[in-house]
Structures are given as C-alpha cells and as structure tokens.
Amino acid sequence: MKLIITEKPSVAKNIADALKIKNRQDGYFEGNGYYITWAFGHLLQLYDAKDYDGKMTKWKMENFPFIPESFRYKVKSDPRNRDKEDLGAKKQLKIIYGLIKRPDVEAIISACDYDREGQIIGDTIIYQLKTNKQVYRLLLNEWTADEVLRGLQNMKPNTEMRPLQDAGIGRQWADWVIGINLTSVATLKYQKGSGQALNIGRVLLPTLKIIYDRDKEIENFVPEDYFKLAAVFKTKDEKEYEGIYSEDGEDKFKKKEMLEEIEKALANKTATVIDKQVAKKKEYPPYLFNLSNLQGYVTSKYRGWTSDKVLKVAQSLYEKKYITYPRTASVVLEESLVGKVSKVLETLKKGLPYENEIKFMKTKRLFDNAKVESHSAITPTYLIPKSLTKDEEIVYTAIKNRFIMQFMPIAEHEETKITTKVNDPVIKGIFLSKGKVQLVEGWKKVEKIESKDVLLPFVNVNDTVSVIDHKLTSHVTKPPKQHTEKTLLRVMETCGKSRGEEESEEMLTEVLAGYSIGTPATRAETIKKLKDVGYIQMENKNLVCTELGRKLVETFPVKELFDLQFTGRLEKALSDIEKQTFSREKFLHFIFNFTTKAVHTIKEEEDIVIHEVSREKKTNEVLGKCPVCGHGVIEGQKGFGCSNWKSGCKFVIWKNDKFLATMKKKPTKTMVKSLLKNGVAPVKGLTSKKGNKFDAKLKYEKNADNDYFSWKMEFDK
DSSP: OEEEEESSHHHHHHHHHHTTOOEEETTEEEETTEEEEEOOSOSEEEOOHHHHOGGGGSOOGGGOSOOOSSOOEEEOEETTEEEEEOHHHHHHHHHHHHHHHOTTOOEEEEESOSSHHHHHHHHHHHHHTTOOSEEEEOOOSOOOHHHHHHHHHSOEEGGGGHHHHHHHHHHHHHHHHHHHHHHHHHHHHHEESSSSOOOOOTTHHHHHHHHHHHHHHHHHOOOOEEEEEEEEEEOTTSOEEEEEEEBTTBOOBSOHHHHHHHHHHTTTOEEEEEEEEEEEEEEOOOOOOOHHHHHHHHHHHSTTOOHHHHHHHHHHHHHTTSBOOSOOOOSSBOGGGHHHHHHHHHHHHTTOTTGGGOOOOOOTTTBOGGGOBSBOOOOBOSOOOSOOOHHHHHHHHHHHHHHHHTTSOOEEEEEEEEEEEESOTTOOSEEEEEEEEEEEOGGGGTTTOOOOOBOOOOOOTTOEEEEEEEEEEEEEOOOOOOOBHHHHHHHHHHTTSOOOSSOOHHHHHHHHHTOSSSOHHHHHHHHHHHHHTTSEEEETTEEEEOHHHHHHHHHOOOGGGGOHHHHHHHHHHHHHHHTTSSOHHHHHHHHHHHHHHHHHHHHHSOOOOOEEOOOOOOOOOOOEEOTTTOOEEEEOSSEEEETTGGGTOOOEEETTOHHHHTTTOOOOHHHHHHHHHHSOEEEEEEEOTTSOEEEEEEEEEEOSSSSOEEEEEEOOO
C-alpha cells in the first residue's frame, strides 16, 4: 500500500475519484492499493517564544533579541484560544501518523500544492515523525482525473525537492524571527496600553510604504494651469475635422497670452495639409492571467471584491478541478502543454457565436519555457462546470475568456494622422489631428470590448482647407491617483520596477528573476492584514493610510524594512535558494544579524507613543423599549436588538437591512430611537430605483401572522 497525503480534504477526494476509491474511513480514503489522507493546510506551527523559554511569557525589552538555537514545531493553536491546541488538527495528525506507521505502508507520497508553502506543509508532517520509509512527491498543476493518473506515473523522490523545502523553511523561520522580535520591541517602544500589537513584518511594511508614498505624492501635489488651442477645418467637399495646436512637439501651454495671439490670427484664414500618415496597427490580446493580474482585473471590474476574495474563489475553482493552479507568477505556458491546451480549447469553444474564428496555434508569445516560473499561467481545464456560485462564475468566466482570446484573430485598427499648417507666418506651429478605425475586431469580441472610432475625412497632402472655428480651453494638471488593489498588486509584483498597465518584457524579466514584494500566494493576505491591523483603509476602491499607518512609517527607525529594493532582494534570495544558487544558511544568517541590529536600533531610539490602546468598556446605551417584551433595545455589532435576547426575544433591526439597502440607507441610532418612542421615523435622502432622492416616514411593525417585523412607508400629503 502507498499513503498519499494532500493539503486539503477536497484534493484527497479528487485523487480518490481519479483512482475510483469509494471507501471512506475516519480521516482517510482506502482502496486499490492506496490510503489517501489530508491536512487542513498547516497542522503544525513553529513554537511560540514562550515555548522555548518561560521568561518569554511576558514581553520585556531586555529579553530581546530572541533567536532560538534550533526551531521546533508543535500542533497548531486553536484560533479562538492560542494557548490551547487545535483539537481538529491534533486528531488529524494522529490519523496521519497512524497511517505512516502501518506495516503495510511501504511508501509515502506528498501531494500537497506544488509550491514553497505546500512543500513544507507536507514535509513538516512527514519528517516530524522521523520515518525511514521512501517519500515521493506528486507534482500537479491541476486535479483532473487524467492529470492525477499521469502524475502518479511520473513522481519524483521527495529528496529532489530539498531546494523548495529550504526556501519554504527559510521564509518561515525568517518571518518568525523578524515578526516576533520587531513586533514585540516596537509594541513595547511605541504603544501605550495592551491588548493588541504593532505588527511589524518583512512584507507588511514595504507594502504600507507604497501606499504611504502615493498618499504623500497626492498631498504634496501642486496643481498647475495649462491651456490648449483647437481649430476646426473644412475641406473643399464640406467635411470638417479638428486639430490641436502643437509647437516643438508640445500641445499644452502655460502662457495663455501666446495662444490668444495665435487664436486672433486664425480668423478667416486658409490652411494646408502638409502631412498625412496612415498606418495599420495590430493589437494583441492581454497575456493569460497570473494570480496578481487576475486579482487586479476582478477587483477593478467588480464592486466589493478584494484580492483576498479573488484568491479564495480561484482556490475553490482549482480544488473543484475547473482551473489550473492559481498561485502562479507566470503569464505564459510551458511548451509541454501544447497538446493539452489544444484539447481544452476544442472543448471550450463549442457553441460560442465566434466558434469558427477560434483556431489553435502554438506561438512563442503563449508557449515559452524561458518565461515560466515554477507554474504556467492560469487556464481552464477540460472539465466544463455544471453549476457555479455567482462569485465562481465571475472568476471562471474571466479565466476562460482570457484563454479563448489567445486563439482569436489579432485585432487590427487603422491610425490616421493629419498635419495641418495655417497659411500665416505669425503662426509657427502646426495643428495635429488623429483618427482611428477598427478594421478587425478579433479577440475583442470575446468580452465585447468597444473600440471608439474617430473618423477623419479623406484629404491629400497639399490640399487647402479653411479655418471655420477655434476654441481656447483651460485645464489643470491632476494629481496621481490613489492606489487600488490592482495598482498595488502590480507594484508589489515587480518591486516597483514597471508601472505600465500592460505586461512589458521588463516586467516579465523582473518577475522571473524573483524580485518582488511577497509571492502570488501571500500578497492578498498582506493587503488584508494591513486593513485588519488598522494601517490602511478602503475608501471606495482606493487604499489609503490611516493615521496609525502614517505615524508608523514616519517613526519606525528600521528603514530597510520600508525599502522595496531591500525586500525585493530578500524575496530574490528565497527564489535563488529554490534554484540552488544561494544557501538557506547564508540567508538565515543575514536575517538573524539584521534582526539583532534592528532590535538594538529600536531600543536606542527616543520613546514616542504613536498608538494608544484604550481599554474603556463600552456602555450599552438603551435606545428605547422593546415593542415585544418591554426590555431595553441596545446597539450590537450587526444590529439594534433587544437586550433580552438570551431569554428568546427576537426583536432586531439589522444594520444591513435589505429593505433600507434598496434605498441606499442604513438604520441609525436616531432612527431607531424615534421608531421605539413614536412608532415612526422621518428619514431624509432615500434613493429611488431611478436614482432620485426623496424623504419619507418609516414604520417598523410586527406582522399579524408571524413574529417578524416589516417596514411600511408613508409620505406627507
């Protein structure tokens, strides 16, 4: 018998299905020569500092820096009580270890995700037991039955994965040392009051600095006025076109007076077409998605989505076998996938309105081993989903459409540039006109991408035209835009090297070299954590620093941790460990020295309080009497409810009340007080379905036939 260990139960089920194993026991499947068991992500975690030394139970400045001589693992903590073991994890570990020890198990197969984290999830479980049995690695990019069976025929000895394990362990130990030491010391130094910590992290701080820098750019931006001059020309056959005045290649001017002089000179003048250029341009589809690009695409297109949510939904699609591995940095495919991709395309294109335009081609732009880092880009698998949730539908459709676009005709448009010179020696410059016509829609059909055609009349060089109108307009320079999750992910992915919207060769080179802030798997988690610890907040789709986030950047003295290049080099070192061009020992030696110096730097700094944690108990203000039982109604986290709820009273007005939400309102304390006292609340600024504002009186009355309440609306006559 062979024992397969997967990262999650859903993957174990996929492997069992592929091997046609139906027999499920407590914590594992059994049959056809295999036991298949699973973890729930990390079942083991590194010791806490206090597990190594009792004096670390309390945070005291003199106890830091603290770096263990050797790192040890324990059963992961219960998320609700960190001092207790997670009983589910403990039980599953016992099952796994029982299976490893079975005399009929001759080999162990780690089938955890094929990445740094997946490697150490499997390895920490297997090697914690110190088994002598042969360990293999199942390396898959998708969990379809065909791939599982093929993968089991092509396993590698787990010893070959040592570089990936070294990188994973290096990352884990480094983040523990930096996090434990600098979070503790920073909290002791800069925070008053207890109950939470000032989180310091290798990836957290440079990400915060990216947002801080953009906020500062906007704050320090000084708007400048500039002016533009447009003229309208008429051809001999009565067609009109507009041109923008340009002098020495510049069409924005600071001096209005100069343009006013030219504008005066335009009256009743003729002009000559001195140049005309017509060029056909090809537009290639955007590259296939990697995780960062997928997160950027979805979060910018759909309201309420975060990069963390995109990753969770993509992970769900991956575990359901509908897409390939999502935590990838690559936007191209391995050349060995040509045959498989062709079959997937044949399956997906059936029935599409543009099916006859979809043609499989092997191109260097799509298949290129030199540009694949560990995993190929995200693509659909040959399995067509039968039912998806709304969220899964959004992510799956984006991936499927991006895949199909690669095999549609290249879009083409025609660009026309006309240069017109006014026949007056006073006017030194020229007027430029640009037109664009879409010739071939191609891949743009897939997502119905509209191209704006700007049509110019037909003219020849040396044609004479007349000036029939002109307009001088004033403008103001605009500050840079605040970061969204999409733009932040781009800067993190490339360490700030490439700011362009489209994937450039330079950007691909940076990603391949390993220079980045975090990994595809961790970036969403970092952004979420920055929100959770109160360093940044969302304003619509924008990310901005909070007061605490700003103070931390301006006060925390270990400036290397804010430096994108410093963090990029650390991530590059981890990537080099995977490639066996750098050693784990050297990396950790650097991290331990850096942390020791950082702790001393913080200790020597001036004592400043940048964060005060208030421990005041909230008094629950009684807003009025419950209409059901007469007890006080108080505000809770999710609604305004009866304080007698423990005895069964169900009266509540939810903060996310659906009826009020249809009119873009949420209940307020004032509204609730009025409803409880007077039975009616006057509400201003409600929004109708058509978007119009109106005022009304609202009542919240008990239904005659059940215990629930419903809203009623009245209007003043």
